[in-house]
Amino acid sequence: MEMKNKKNTKAAEAGKGAKAATASKAANASEAATASEDDGKRGPAGFFRExxxxxxxxxxxxxxxxxxxxxxxxxxxxxxxxxxxxxxxxxxxxxxxxxxxxxxxxxxxxxxxxxxxxxxxxxxxxxxxxxxxxxxxxxxxxxxxxxxxxxxxxxxxxxxxxxxxxxxxxxxGYALSGFFLLAAVNCLxxxxxxxxxxxxxxxAGTGQEYEKGGQKGEGGIKELQKISGREIKGRKIKGRKIDRRFWYYVGFAACLTGGLYTIASNLYWVVPVCMAGGLYLLFSGKYKTLFRLIGASLTAALATFGLYTIIWLAIGSNFLVKEEAGPFFGKGHFYVLLHAPFAAFSRGMQAMLSDPNxxxxxxxxxxxxxxxxxxxxxxxxxxxxxxxxxxxxxxxxxxxxxxxxxxxxxxxxxxxxxxxxxxxxxxxxxxxxxxxxxxxxxxxxxxxxxxxxxxxxxxxxxxxxxxxxxxxxxxxxxxxxxxxxxxxxxxxxxxxxxxxxxxxxxxxxxxxDSRDNHIYAALKQLDEQEVDTVLVGDVYARLNLYFHIRRCRGKELVMDYEQPDYVLMDKVQTGPEGEALVWPYEMNTQDFPWEWIEEHMEVVFEDDSYIAYQVVK
Incomplete structure (x- = not known):
């Protein structure tokens, strides 16, 4: 009889404890909801102060x-x-x-x-x-x-x-890579x-476990709605609720894909981010979430492979149509892709992997x-x-x-x-x-x-x-x-x-790169309305000419190797040491029209690295 009374007493105490715990959880949720509402009422001034x-x-x-x-x-x-x-x-x-x-x-x-x-x-x-x-x-x-x-x-x-x-x-693409990393870890x-x-x-979602209050699924949503007096909106897919956390998985996979598609070496952070998320979920015992995260990571891997496949097919077909000894020499790209897609795929992959960064x-x-x-x-x-x-x-x-x-x-x-x-x-x-x-x-x-x-x-x-x-x-x-x-x-x-x-x-x-600074300084002084033809002696100068003059100023200058209106060269190309030059140089000293330069041009820019000549009019 005494044992029975003790059991009843324990059951009653347990019931009281459960009610107290539920009340405490409800109070916590109510406070959180109130705090959230207060945050929403703070306005821009309150946000700025914080x-x-x-x-x-x-x-x-x-x-x-x-x-x-x-x-x-x-x-x-x-x-x-x-x-x-x-x-x-x-x-x-x-x-x-x-x-x-x-x-x-x-x-x-x-x-x-x-x-x-x-x-x-x-x-x-x-x-x-x-x-x-x-x-x-x-x-x-x-x-x-x-x-x-x-x-x-x-x-x-x-x-x-x-x-x-x-x-x-x-x-x-390095700043974009860093952005994808931070976006990925925020989603994670x-x-x-x-x-x-x-x-x-x-x-931020419905249908997920409310871990602070211990409420799950539909019951947790209804309980939270009662506590906070707010409606929690979910999205129904085939009769079941799905929360916004699903879109975090999508965002996470998209960030991994974006990072790898931007720079392949971003594998240095893609793998560790997945490892960090996996270890966290493993230690926390959230195995279902872990499997979902693995699924999102595999989805990102497949998407990345698909995007790079497009590149491999394109550059592979380009190589095949240009190889004189090959069966597709002179054919069109679409012909190769239709008749030998696997050959184009393997050739493109080989070309990329054989020249790693x-x-x-x-x-x-x-x-x-x-x-x-x-x-x-x-x-x-x-x-x-x-x-x-x-x-x-x-x-x-x-x-x-x-x-x-x-x-x-x-x-x-x-x-x-x-x-x-x-x-x-x-x-x-x-x-x-x-x-x-x-x-x-x-x-x-x-x-x-x-x-x-x-x-x-x-x-x-x-x-x-x-x-x-x-x-x-x-x-x-x-x-x-x-x-x-x-x-x-x-x-x-x-x-x-x-x-x-x-x-x-x-x-x-x-x-x-200081070399580009010297070239920019020279081109900044160039009056493009006074010249129509130009001659430059290296790759750096040619690229700067395209960007600063053709694209920024809208003037397309024609390359003239005999009687140019404007000549820009590295100073090493003005002396005897300017022979047998290699990249980034495109011309040796003797390749410039020195007779024309000396008779019809004057120096319009000179610093310790570059010199520019312009026709005297």
């Missing part, structure tokens, strides 16, 4: 990037990309791969902007938009785990990086981590130069600070790993996600290099700028947690909140001042 420092940084960097777009002369790679891909249209850009120089998706998107009529916008507009978007996305993902001022500090450190600034308004966060911030935040090096050389190479990469982040940055990165990795473990134990999932993400992406750089035994172009790792910015922020966050723990032990927590806010504000202000200082440095604003 995010004031980032707004100032964003506007300032936007003005600076615009200045860079139109003021700093394009360099060789930009000019080559513009003349050979962007200016030939979207379709041409998507199906041609004569050199790894073509960042395919970047060129295709830029070809769309090029229709606006401004060569500078066509060349650099996509990079400008991607760079501004990267600032927003970096700030957004940091705000998931840290206060606004600390997130603004991370964005400022990112904006102050040399390689980020160089690519921010440059006609290459929404897939993996339930936000704690009300209906519009964490549960990154060449392997000897293992002994790799081992001896590995640390020096990492230092060179770090110097591209903050000039002359490579060694210090490597040490800070190593310390940051240790702190991020400890923070990752601590956050996982305390169920602080936003911090756990960011810490795990930064650790995986940073560690995988030397791992991939060692596995491949390669030293890629330094600008390939421009994408690491956002990862390092996150790492620096997490270092400060981890340090603040250590101080907080000490203060708790010492019973000095009264002023902790004020001290934390003040520290974040000072860190953010220092970061913004550092970005302003960095962006004023001469090396930041000198352009990417």
């Amino acid at each position: 995010n004031a420092l980032f707004c100032l940084l964003f506007c300032g960097m936007g003005i600076y990037y615009l200045w860079r777009m139109f003021s700093i002369p394009p360099w060789y790679d930009e000019l080559y990309t513009y003349e050979n891909f962007i200016d030939r249209g979207v379709i041409y850009s998507m199906i041609h791969w004569p050199l790894p120089n073509n960042h395919v998706f970047f060129s295709a998107l830029s070809a769309v902007l090029n229709k606006l009529g401004s060569p500078y916008i066509g060349l650099r507009g996509i990079s400008f938009l991607a760079s501004m978007g990267s600032l927003l996305l970096l700030y957004r993902i940091l705000r998931k785990a840290v206060p606004a001022n600390l997130a603004a500090a991370g964005a400022a450190l990112f904006a102050a990086m040399y390689n980020v600034v160089q690519q921010a308004a440059q006609g290459r 966060y929404e897939i993996c981590v339930p936000d704690a911030g009300g209906i519009s935040g964490a549960f 990154i060449q392997s090096i000897d293992r002994s050389r790799f081992n001896s130069e590995f640390i020096l190479y990492l230092e060179r990469v770090a110097n591209q982040v903050y000039p002359n600070g490579g060694r210090i940055l490597l040490v800070l990165t190593a310390v940051g990795l240790v702190l991020a790993l400890l923070l990752c473990i601590r956050a996982f134990r305390r169920k602080d999932m936003p911090v756990f996600f960011l810490a795990l993400y930064t650790v995986v992406l940073t560690v995988m750089v030397p791992v991939f290099l060692t596995m491949q035994c390669v030293f890629p172009y330094l600008r390939v790792f421009t994408y690491m700028g956002s990862v390092l910015a996150m790492l620096f922020v997490l270092m400060v966050y981890a340090g603040a947690n250590m101080v907080r723990s000490l203060m708790v032990k010492g019973k000095g927590t009264e002023s902790l909140a004020r001290v934390g806010k003040a520290t974040a504000l000072v860190f953010a202000a220092a970061g913004i001042l550092f970005s302003v200082y960095s962006c004023r440095l001469p090396e930041y604003n000198a352009g990417y």
